[in-house]
Structures are given as structure tokens and as C-alpha cells.
Amino acid sequence: MSRPLLIEIAVCTYRRSSLSDTLASIAAVAVPEQAALRIIVADNDIEESARGAIEAIRAQIAHQVIYLHCPAGNISIARNACLDQATGDYLAFVDDDELVTSGWLTALLATAKQTNAAAVLGPVSARYGKNAPAFMIDGDFHSTKPVLVNGEIKTGYTCNLLLDRNAEAFRGRRFDLALGRCGGEDTTFLADLHAAGGKIAFANKALVIEPVAEERASIGWLAGRRFRSGQTHARILHRTAVAPGLALEIVRAALKALVCFGACLAMWFLPVDRWRHALRGILHLGVIAGLLGVHEATHYGGPSPAARSTPDVA
Secondary structure: OOOOEEEEEEEEEOOOOOHHHHHHHHHOOOOOOOEEEEEEEEEOOOOOOOHHHHHHHHOOOOOEEEEEEOOOOOHHHHHHHHHHHOOOOEEEEEEOOOEEOOOHHHHHHHHHHHHOOOEEEOOEEEEOOOOOOHHHHHHOOOOEOOOEEOOEEOOOOOOEEEEEOOOHHHOOOOOOHHHOOOOOHHHHHHHHHHHOOOOEEEOOOOOEEEEOOHHHOOHHHHHHHHHHHHHHHHHHHHHHOOHHHHHHHHHHHHHHHHHHHHHHHHOOOOHHHHHHHHHHHHHHHHHHHHHOOOOOOOOOOOOOOOOOOEEEEO
């Protein structure tokens, strides 16, 4: 008999009380046929702050759980620790504030097999609290799906991702430590994987739920996120374009920003459309800033010591 397919689920965490709910949802996920699961939790805090949550829920999880302490405050350190620890056929990533649905993993795996993709993305559906602005709920500004460019997915995210560890484009790939405190490390990782010939597919039924924290339910938070996304896109352009091309990209981004802000003013009395165009314009401003060398703001932790991880397996 052939061995079971081993699928590992990685959760990188930093001082989030929601981790227990995330792990409980993973414990209840439907296991794909002829597959075995293993869960890897990478704690990116200086202290082992997630260990208590792991110990409390281990008895409720039928699958093996590996706890990695990989300080500190640099998400790329945690993601790379998961890459180093993984030995299975597939490695999935979800965030520590998300809830996976029962058929999530089965849908990701089915799409991976059908498409022979190196990476498969799933949708992230936001759940808003009662204090979220009406326009944000109506326009569903926090939900996540991949962007198609000429019918193709060229980059993505780690908040709902399955990687084929046997894919040639995956081999030797790492998350950039320079982006581990500002974000965008997942976008760059997947853009590089695609550039190396790795196909990125989308599994529409592989649903993950993200409750939107109150501090994120603001236009200010969304604006900061879009601006940073623009800066990340600029980093990718820097890798593929020479100076004359970068100058053209700045002009192009400036024109797009003007169009977006003009549409924002024209639709001022339609809140969803107004803010959608405004946020798109802010993204293009982020592209300009990135191309001009403006560094991204820090979003994760403090100074990052040399990467290290201490596994604890049960």
C-alpha cells in the first residue's frame, strides 16, 4: 500500500488570543481521502506566549501538533521556520485570526491535483462586527480573493494558501527577511514562484472566515494596507524593470491615481464607490512611493534577532 498523503497546516502567530479558535477550526476540518494532517504553529513572540494555547488544545486535536518558538517580531522568520519544519507533500498556510471551514482543505487539494499548480489560493470571507461602517459591510472591503492579470494569477497571499512542496518552482524558495516587519513577504514569495514557472490556481470553495477586529474596521486601516500593497508591488517592479521602465511606471501610477481620485470625487455621494476608488488611488500612491524608494512602515514587533526555532512536538 502507498503511504498516506501528508498535508501540513502552518499557522504563524504573534500574541493573538484568537489562535485557540483558529486551531479548533483546523481540528474540525474534513481530512481529504487517503491523507494525514500535521499542524505547525510558529510563535513569533520573544516569549513563548502561544505555548499555553497549544498545550490547552492538544488533547482536542487528533492530529500531530508541532510548536516552534521562532522569535521575534519578523513574520518571515516564522514563515521560514514552517518551511524548514515541513516534510509533507503539501504545506498550507492560514492566519491566526481566521477560521477554516470543513471542506477547506479538500477543496484546495482537489484544485491542486486538477490543475497541477505549485500554489493554490482560496477565498477569505470577512465577518464584520456591529460597529463596522455601513459602507465597509456593503462593499465588503476586507474579504480577499486573488487578482487576475490577463486571466492569470501572478501573485497572492498566505492567509489561505496551499503549496505543493514537490513543485520545481517551490524548491529552495524562502520568505524575504527584509519584508518580515513591514509585510508583503507573501506577495513577493508567490510572485517569485510564478516567475520561476510555478502555476498559481484558485479554489473558490476553499473558504476561510476572517472576523474583522474592531481596530481594523476603519478607513484609516484600509488606507494604510492599500498603500503598503502598492509599495510591495513597486518592489516586484524593481526586480523586473530597468530605469527607463521604472520612470514609465511612476507616470502610469500617477495617471491611475488621478483617475481614481477623480472618480472618488464624482461619486462622493455613493459611499461604497467613493471609498473603493479612493483606496485604489491610495494603492497607486503606494506604488509611486515604493518606486521612489520610500520604505514601508513597520507592522511586526521589534528588532529581529538571528532566526532560530525550537520545535516541540506532540
